[in-house]
Amino acid sequence: MSDRTTTPATLDDHLDATRDARLASLHEFLRIPSISALPEHAADARRAADWLADALGTAGVENVEVTETSGHPVVYGDWLHADGAPTVIVYGHYDVQPVDPLDEWTSPPFEPVVDGDRLLARGAADDKGQIHAHVVAAAALLATRGRFPINVKYVFEGDEESSSVPLEGWLTANQHRLAADAAIISDTGFFDGNIPAITVGLRGLMYAQIDVQLSPVDLHSGSYGGAVNNPAIALAQIIAALKGPDGRIRIPGFYDDVLELTEVERAAMADLPFDEEAYRAAVGVSALVGEAGYTTLERKATRPTLDVNGIWGGFQGEGSKTIIPAKAHAKVSTRLVARQDPHDVFEKLRDFVLEIAPPGVEVSVHLLGTGRPTVTPIDHPITRAAARGLEAAFGRAPVYRREGGSIPVAATFESVLGLPVVLEGFTQPHERAHAPNEWLDLGNYEKAIRAIVATFDEIAALDRTGGDRRSTDG
């Protein structure tokens, strides 16, 4: 069983024989509506954590526990019998985004549907499908070889979609048992055209809410219109002032700490195989629009930006209701790049909004979440091992990309645990994470399982070939 030279066939045979069972298991996992942002789904988050812990235990992972945090539980498990081999933390999250607008789903978000190579469900890609591939890889390794080639510590959280703040506290409190050589985060995707990719840069996040209040109650727009301000118009004026028609963010000092791309980095991005028109068509927009002076690839991954994620106030029904809303609100977030600090950016946003607040309304701004931006080195041995693992499974060397999204915990692994982080994710680029009809490419999922095993093997090989493995646990 542990003869490494015959293992690949054995592992493949095992995976071929267990395909139906693992799809049934993945469906079961996806059926749990573990939406972390909505308090009414707290019990579902716990159910998903329990389910995941059971799956890890059944796979043969040891010391499995569902452990408390200030938010939803963390699921921990390890396998630490590869004496002398590196230790890797594997990270993912079992929580999912909210599902609204529900009426745009072609099938209920928590009833998985297979359509050709696509598995449609909330969380299929982000991130349950990816952590399920890790659990399957663990089960396959232990079933066929009886062991892992390296030491592995699994850390699966339940608050990623609502900030990862509870995990940060948990990581700090549990540093003693999280000693490792590197962290593998599987929560990213491939490059356009479904080209395997390793993500070497992540944007940070500052997520805030702006509230504008006019009056205690809605006012009749006929009786009061003209005499009082309108909170939705005031909010529109504030939002319009945040970004210029040139796509530049107008919050004073916003760009102060931005680390500009080098000419070498810009040239490397320009060399990536990117078909702008195909991308535009796949996204389904009439035109790509962004900050003047930068390409689309630069804009979506290496430049900070500001978006309104939600806006509401007053009457939203059919027909007409003649009111001046009492209140209007907007969720406003910025994606940040290296060296911007989310708390500093929040303060600059808040100060500017309060400064430009129109008269006759009360304006307040509060912070909902932060994540620091990260950049990981392309030439780190762990990154190279992951690249070889991806190439072994997908038959093509990965490209190195920056990703516009944020994984707050990536910065935490670096700063709290002092670990190099490799972002090895497996989803198709247009899998609709966070949107209705999120889907997982089942081909990618199957190969991801093999890529995880191959990556572990490559990390084990690093040591034997004298790779400059960094160790914090001696």
Added chain:
Amino acid sequence: MSDRTTTPATLDDHLDATRDARLASLHEFLRIPSISALPEHAADARRAADWLADALGTAGVENVEVTETSGHPVVYGDWLHADGAPTVIVYGHYDVQPVDPLDEWTSPPFEPVVDGDRLLARGAADDKGQIHAHVVAAAALLATRGRFPINVKYVFEGDEESSSVPLEGWLTANQHRLAADAAIISDTGFFDGNIPAITVGLRGLMYAQIDVQLSPVDLHSGSYGGAVNNPAIALAQIIAALKGPDGRIRIPGFYDDVLELTEVERAAMADLPFDEEAYRAAVGVSALVGEAGYTTLERKATRPTLDVNGIWGGFQGEGSKTIIPAKAHAKVSTRLVARQDPHDVFEKLRDFVLEIAPPGVEVSVHLLGTGRPTVTPIDHPITRAAARGLEAAFGRAPVYRREGGSIPVAATFESVLGLPVVLEGFTQPHERAHAPNEWLDLGNYEKAIRAIVATFDEIAALDRTGGDRRSTDG
């Protein structure tokens, strides 16, 4: 019973004896959730129409019918036995505004609650309480005198809160049986401080919706942020462009047809007893804000304005959801003054919005409702009769005011039926029409019943005293 000299006491006695019964009846009427704008309440609108028809019939009004329109039914009834006396159309509406935000009501909107002199319920003031006072006045007249002093035709519609378009068609189709000398509209209120008032000007209305679409589905704000436009920001930019910081509407040509107030009119308004600070405090706003160069009273009743009545798009829940919304929407309406045409104003709005629409999003504008502005002459005999009727019941001569709201049918009575219109309404100025916790002042309601009878008597007296009654039915 019909001896007029002994009637007042008899009528008062009758009203004193039937107070509990009419409050119970009013509660019953208010319990019907006849929200005209929401299709799911169509059956409730019909139920309210049937209830009202029953009440009119029980009062002794004749030829009562619930008659079809292109929208909700019109309730018609008449009493035409006052030979030689004037004929008056009495107008009101049995439909009500939607009730959201529901969580701001202190009690369920369709379960009336009496709190001191206040009766709390959706429609209590606008307009069920007022038409109920008319039904009670009819019943009291017929119970105590056996007759009306004039001929009366009741027209109660069910679409006022969603445009009155169906009624306009019905009035045109039923001109033959609507011959009259004047129309009394009871759908307005008193002047600040609860001073009896006759409304001599109404603003018109143009109500539209702006839709901004980015993409078929919400997009992940990390993956796509910076590369695509944001429909909520685009909408904010459009809205911010519609009105300047000076409160002037910036739609080209918007003010072209506005009939400016004369110096005499401005002086008369300045003479009205209006405590701006008390008004501000009663509305509950931190400051009164409006068009530069005009007073608050002028702004809220004699100047056109533009408001956002509702705005929505993207995530509205607790916490954070990191999306770029697929779509964003706003309900935008303008209040119009004499000589502005709502269709012309809509075209100007639409053209301007499409002209300034930002790139990368699809913008569309559609019309949801219109109402023409009206101004009625202060010195018309019917206006003077109503003023005497109000003074008899409320012990104080009314002031003449312009009202910022719109009653689309007022213009239709003038243009289609050729009738002078008197706007004799009875609600307290801060009764929260269209807002949560709408209430009716029960003192005003009781006196309104007496004022209606007194107004009918004054109209009957007009003829005998040689008032210059205008007749269209010979």
